[in-house]
Amino acid sequence: MIKNNSFERWSIEDSIDVYGIQNWGAGYFDVSEKGEVVVTPMGKNGGTRISLMDIISGLSARGMHMPVLLRFENILDSQITLLHENFRNAIKEFDYKGDYKGVYPIKVNQQQQIIEEITRFGAQYHHGLEAGSKAELIAAISFIKDLDACLICNGYKDEEYVDLGLYARKMGYQCFFVIERPGELPLIIERAAKLKVKPLIGVRVKLSTSAGGHWSESGGDRSVFGLNMTQLVNVVDTLRKNNMLDCLKLLHYHLGSQIPNIRDIRASVVEACRIYSGLVEEGAAMGFFNLGGGLAVDYDGSQTNFTSSRNYTLEEYCRDIIEVIKASLGDIPHPTIITESGRATVAYCSVLLFNILDVSFFETISLPDKMPKNTHEHIVNMMDVVKSLNSKNLQECYHDAVYYRDEIRQLFKHGNISLRERALAETIFWNFVKNIAKEIKKYKYVPDEFEKIDVSLADIYYCNFSVFQSLPDTWAIDHLFPIMPVHRLGEAPSRQAILSDITCDCDGKISRFIDLHDVKNTLPLHEFNPEKEYYLGVFLVGAYQETLGDLHNLLGDTNVIGIRLGDNGDYKFVGEIKGDSVEDVLSYVEYDTDDIISRIRAMAEDAIQHGRILVEERREIMEAFEAGIRGYTYFEK
Numbered sequence: 001m002i003k004n005n006s007f008e009r010w011s012i013e014d015s016i017d018v019y020g021i022q023n024w025g026a027g028y029f030d031v032s033e034k035g036e037v038v039v040t041p042m043g044k045n046g047g048t049r050i051s052l053m054d055i056i057s058g059l060s061a062r063g064m065h066m067p068v069l070l071r072f073e074n075i076l077d078s079q080i081t082l083l084h085e086n087f088r089n090a091i092k093e094f095d096y097k098g099d100y101k102g103v104y105p106i107k108v109n110q111q112q113q114i115i116e117e118i119t120r121f122g123a124q125y126h127h128g129l130e131a132g133s134k135a136e137l138i139a140a141i142s143f144i145k146d147l148d149a150c151l152i153c154n155g156y157k158d159e160e161y162v163d164l165g166l167y168a169r170k171m172g173y174q175c176f177f178v179i180e181r182p183g184e185l186p187l188i189i190e191r192a193a194k195l196k197v198k199p200l201i202g203v204r205v206k207l208s209t210s211a212g213g214h215w216s217e218s219g220g221d222r223s224v225f226g227l228n229m230t231q232l233v234n235v236v237d238t239l240r241k242n243n244m245l246d247c248l249k250l251l252h253y254h255l256g257s258q259i260p261n262i263r264d265i266r267a268s269v270v271e272a273c274r275i276y277s278g279l280v281e282e283g284a285a286m287g288f289f290n291l292g293g294g295l296a297v298d299y300d301g302s303q304t305n306f307t308s309s310r311n312y313t314l315e316e317y318c319r320d321i322i323e324v325i326k327a328s329l330g331d332i333p334h335p336t337i338i339t340e341s342g343r344a345t346v347a348y349c350s351v352l353l354f355n356i357l358d359v360s361f362f363e364t365i366s367l368p369d370k371m372p373k374n375t376h377e378h379i380v381n382m383m384d385v386v387k388s389l390n391s392k393n394l395q396e397c398y399h400d401a402v403y404y405r406d407e408i409r410q411l412f413k414h415g416n417i418s419l420r421e422r423a424l425a426e427t428i429f430w431n432f433v434k435n436i437a438k439e440i441k442k443y444k445y446v447p448d449e450f451e452k453i454d455v456s457l458a459d460i461y462y463c464n465f466s467v468f469q470s471l472p473d474t475w476a477i478d479h480l481f482p483i484m485p486v487h488r489l490g491e492a493p494s495r496q497a498i499l500s501d502i503t504c505d506c507d508g509k510i511s512r513f514i515d516l517h518d519v520k521n522t523l524p525l526h527e528f529n530p531e532k533e534y535y536l537g538v539f540l541v542g543a544y545q546e547t548l549g550d551l552h553n554l555l556g557d558t559n560v561i562g563i564r565l566g567d568n569g570d571y572k573f574v575g576e577i578k579g580d581s582v583e584d585v586l587s588y589v590e591y592d593t594d595d596i597i598s599r600i601r602a603m604a605e606d607a608i609q610h611g612r613i614l615v616e617e618r619r620e621i622m623e624a625f626e627a628g629i630r631g632y633t634y635f636e637k
């Protein structure tokens with residue numbers, strides 16, 4: 001897509017095209033006339049907007065270093081509003097008699113700032129929380145004030161978990177226990193009798209419908225969670241025996257996260273409705289139909305059923321669910337519908353920003369006019385091959401060149417050619433690869449062996465962040481996030497790059513990028529000028545990335561800034577959370593930093609005793625170590 005025609009000036013529209021910001025931005029992100037990425041947290045027509053570069057200068061003025069994770073509270077609010085409004089509209093359109101209640105699953109992003117904002121803003125819609133462990137349940141209870149909001153307890157439950165949930169019920173919370181395994185029911189019955197609470201009980205079922213996408217095994221017959229039909233019937237029988245069928249109120253299933261195809265969603269609703277009807281026929285109280293998560297995010301903006309995308313809009317999702325439930329349930333009273341959308345609720349609100357530290361690229365070293373005297377014949381032959389390259393003999397030349405390169409490497413190994421000769425051979429070879437890349441552009445169909453040639457020639461941009469800490473899914477499951485420069489968008493991006501982080505792990509890189517068709521191997525970027533900062537943003541990172549991240553190479557949590565925009569385009573930083581210091585991360589892996597400092601001090605003292613350093617130098621050295629231990633774990637300037 002890069003324009004070759006130098007007469008045509010690069011425009012901001014071209015950048016919008018190349019990076020696809022309007023495809024994946026959901027109306028929250030755009031490019032300003034200054035060529036900077038702007039955030040419009042109330043959506044396109046909401047008026048206020050802010051440039052990420054303004055935020056970056058505000059941060060550096062305050063001495064906040066990159067990398068930084070921004071959280072836009074208004075975007076979170078907008079996503080919650082959209083979810084509820086779309087369900088409300090669909091309910092009206094189909095004259096559905098039940099209600100809709102949203103629930104946010106804490107595991108998707110557990111940070112207090114997020115939970116606090118969802119429960120604060122969501123209260124007007126009675127938006128609830130889903131907990132999957134004791135810790136999440138305790139956090140949930142402490143933030144929900146609205147007793148009409150649902151509190152869903154999933155996950156493995158021990159006696160303590162059950163008791164906490166029962167106490168919440170006693171206090172008036174709509175706290176549901178979702179039975180995931182048959183063994184949980186006797187415990188709930190026993191503790192409920194003991195604490196004299198009538199519990200709200202739900203059942204999680206395994207559907208035979210499965211879905212495409214990364215997480216397809218969360219649903220379906222092979223899922224480790226949920227009851228099969230025999231177990232479900234046993235639960236009903238046990239409850240009936242204990243006179244508790246009126247406690248069974250909720251049916252739950254979760255197909256998996258990021259379900260790209262609406263047909264899978266519809267099919268699962270149909271199957272679950274049959275189970276719901278069956279439970280009503282059995283005499284269970286019912287009244288709640290909980291579809292779990294799965295509402296996908298269109299990370300690449302392609303609107304397809306590709307794993308990084310979705311082939312439906314939020315409006316279609318809501319309409320399809322309401323329509324199918326209404327049609328499938330027949331005469332059965334319409335239940336309250338619950339969804340547990342995590343990803344779609346929080347993905348958009350967070351943006352990761354980092355600066356580029358350095359770039360490495362293939363320098364075009366011009367080939368010598370004449371070969372040095374006594375050059376090995378293989379090298380001379382290789383040079384001849386390179387000179388004979390044209391668009392007709394590409395593959396033949398390539399095979400010959402690879403043959404000579406490999407022979408030359410063998411010769412070097414056996415001591416038959418010098419280091420300098422080998423270096424000359426490599427220069428010739430890479431020059432040749434560059435020429436092939438140029439020729440290949442004229443081809444309509446690129447032969448398989450040249451498909452990744454652009455990657456081998458791409459620049460490497462070194463980025464001040466850790467993939468493992470901040471974007472773990474790109475490493476773990478090849479997840480794609482939109483990435484682009486946040487400024488200079490009026491300039492043509494003249495380089496093709498892959499990204500490397502600052503861990504020393506060869507997996508600490510990003511070499512797959514979003515595209516409307518398939519996946520791109522390189523990212524167009526602007527030429528890097530070491531004198532000037534160049535900033536990239538990774539977008540839609542609010543879901544799953546923060547706590548799945550790890551301390552690879554002991555690079556810690558990044559700085560985090562919450563941002564709230566006012567109606568007049570003003571903004572304020574809310575909830576500033578300083579990233580980990582070196583001391584923090586060392587303590588996570590059980591070091592005692594006082595002990596570390598005294599060990600270094602002892603080594604310094606020893607160095608004085610043996611005359612390796614002077615006493616004054618010891619002071620300087622110790623000051624450097626003490627400052628280092630208090631510093632940020634990332635690259636500081």
Ligand SMILES: *Cc1c(COP(=O)(O)O)cnc(C)c1O
Pocket residue numbers: 105107108130154254256257258292293294295340341342343344
């Ligand atoms: C993880 C999870 C969710 C969240 O799914 P999303 O696809 O992120 O919306 C919802 N419910 C359950 C039971 C989960 O385990």
